[in-house]
Amino acid sequence: MSDKRLLKEGPGAATAETEVPVIEVDSHGHTLEPDYKRLPIGPDHILYPVVVGLALFPILMGDAGHHLADDMPEDETHPFFPDHFWPYPIIAVVMLVAVGLLAAFVQKNLQLETSADPRTVTIPRPDWYFLFLFQLLKLGPELFMALVIPPVVVGALLLFPFIDAIAGPRFAKRLHWKTWPVPGRNIYTGTIFVIGLAIVALLTLWALAGPQFCVPWFINSPVCGA
Amino acid sequence: MAIPHPREIQTAVVDWLDERYPFTKAVDEALYQRVPNFANAFYYCFGGMVFILVVFQLLTGILLALYYVPDATGNPAPAYTSVNFIQNNVYLGWLIRGVHFWGANLLIIMVLLHMARVYWTGSYRAPRELNWIVGVTMLLLILAFSLTGYLLPWDTKAYFATQVTIKIAGLAPPQQLGTFIKELLQGGPAVGPPTLQRFFTIHVFLLPAVIVLLMYVHFRFIRAHGISEPM
Numbered sequence: 142m143s144d145k146r147l148l149k150e151g152p153g154a155a156t157a158e159t160e161v162p163v164i165e166v167d168s169h170g171h172t173l174e175p176d177y178k179r180l181p182i183g184p185d186h187i188l189y190p191v192v193v194g195l196a197l198f199p200i201l202m203g204d205a206g207h208h209l210a211d212d213m214p215e216d217e218t219h220p221f222f223p224d225h226f227w228p229y230p231i232i233a234v235v236m237l238v239a240v241g242l243l244a245a246f247v248q249k250n251l252q253l254e255t256s257a258d259p260r261t262v263t264i265p266r267p268d269w270y271f272l273f274l275f276q277l278l279k280l281g282p283e284l285f286m287a288l289v290i291p292p293v294v295v296g297a298l299l300l301f302p303f304i305d306a307i308a309g310p311r312f313a314k315r316l317h318w319k320t321w322p323v324p325g326r327n328i329y330t331g332t333i334f335v336i337g338l339a340i341v342a343l344l345t346l347w348a349l350a351g352p353q354f355c356v357p358w359f360i361n362s363p364v365c366g367a
Numbered sequence: 368m369a370i371p372h373p374r375e376i377q378t379a380v381v382d383w384l385d386e387r388y389p390f391t392k393a394v395d396e397a398l399y400q401r402v403p404n405f406a407n408a409f410y411y412c413f414g415g416m417v418f419i420l421v422v423f424q425l426l427t428g429i430l431l432a433l434y435y436v437p438d439a440t441g442n443p444a445p446a447y448t449s450v451n452f453i454q455n456n457v458y459l460g461w462l463i464r465g466v467h468f469w470g471a472n473l474l475i476i477m478v479l480l481h482m483a484r485v486y487w488t489g490s491y492r493a494p495r496e497l498n499w500i501v502g503v504t505m506l507l508l509i510l511a512f513s514l515t516g517y518l519l520p521w522d523t524k525a526y527f528a529t530q531v532t533i534k535i536a537g538l539a540p541p542q543q544l545g546t547f548i549k550e551l552l553q554g555g556p557a558v559g560p561p562t563l564q565r566f567f568t569i570h571v572f573l574l575p576a577v578i579v580l581l582m583y584v585h586f587r588f589i590r591a592h593g594i595s596e597p598m
Contacts, residue, residue, distance in 0.1 A: 195398065240423070271510075283535075301491065323487070
């Protein structure tokens with residue numbers, strides 16, 4: 142260390158100059174809201190801690206990459222705060238009120254039955270979101286319906302981006318399409334989505350129709366609701 | 368010595384932070400970054416709604432855990448009586464339990480709507496494939512939350528529904544594997560107190576830890592890639 146960097150304070154005292162390294166955040170050339178358009182809440186404003194609290198979440202989520210909005214004209218974009226942010230607190234309050242009202246007025250589903258007793262006989266019915274799966278089990282051999290179809294569907298769902306990226310363009314080429322559109326504009330993947338939803342909805346409705354509602358089926362005929 | 372004004376203290380703190388880290392710059396970047404106008408469509412809010420609901424579930428779950436007793440010995444079991452106590456005796460217990468219950472139902476609806484939006488607009492496409500996988504994994508975790516949470520009240524419905532779930536999981540071939548999975552979940556030859564202990568542990572410790580971690584990964588990916596353009 143050179144002599145210049147030594148500070149002498151008092152007789153015989155020699156301490157090193159404290160230099161705090163400043164870490165620069167790479168901004169990726171983001172387009173930010175110009176100063177004159179921002180809320181007048183600077184570091185000396187009483188509400189600045191609130192602003193910091195709001196910013197903490199994106200900060201914790203890491204540095205933002207170069208986004209689409211950075212290359213878009215100003216009239217096609219808007220600032221995250223407050224323009225994009227403001228609906229979320231309102232949505233949170235609305236949802237809290239909605240579940241609170243459901244809790245207050247739809248008590249039926251919340252009421253407990255008797256304490257569990259293995260000696261009693263009860264035919265269980267799962268919650269609504271598992272009803273389609275419950276009904277699916279009745280449509281074929283249990284092993285196949287429980288341990289083959291659901292894992293295959295989940296596996297296909299997990300790998301769908303890769304299936305779509307690999308098989309899609311090949312299929313499009315065969316159809317003489319220039320591109321392979323997204324499901325919202327693609328007759329094939331869009332139809333798969335709608336059919337999938339329809340199957341789930343039909344199985345759920347079938348289960349909800351109750352044990353008296355029976356339909357002839359190829360295997361295990363007839364199959365009744367839950 | 369004059370007492371400093373709170374504003375001066377605040378400014379001094381911010382300056383101190385700024386000397387060590389570009390604090391105000393990071394705050395400005397986080398808040399005043401621009402967002403494409405198409406992201407204002409209502410269906411782009413579904414992901415945020417899922418996040419809000421997960422936060423509700425975590426908060427109400429913590430409150431419920433203050434009174435819940437994960438013990439299934441005896442009849443009625445302490446687990447059952449504790450849920451009954453929450454529902455009927457604890458101040459606003461019915462509301463907290465109701466918000467947890469209906470929040471779970473709403474959460475599944477919102478996750479499915481969010482996934483449908485991502486699928487329909489092609490937001491799973493490169494470079495966002497990994498985020499899609501993280502999202503689908505979170506859907507499975509939320510279903511696992513529902514399955515494990517269903518047993519916790521320890522009433523007749525919960526008991527027999529869990530018995531069916533475990534029976535299905537135990538069908539996995541070969542038979543040894545199926546039996547292993549069944550006994551691992553049950554903690555014994557039949558659904559009983561060890562099963563409740565295990566489901567409680569999974570529901571309250573394991574799944575929340577994993578879902579919070581995956582949510583962090585999910586948000587980091589979103590932050591890195593930005594909001595996807597409808598294609």
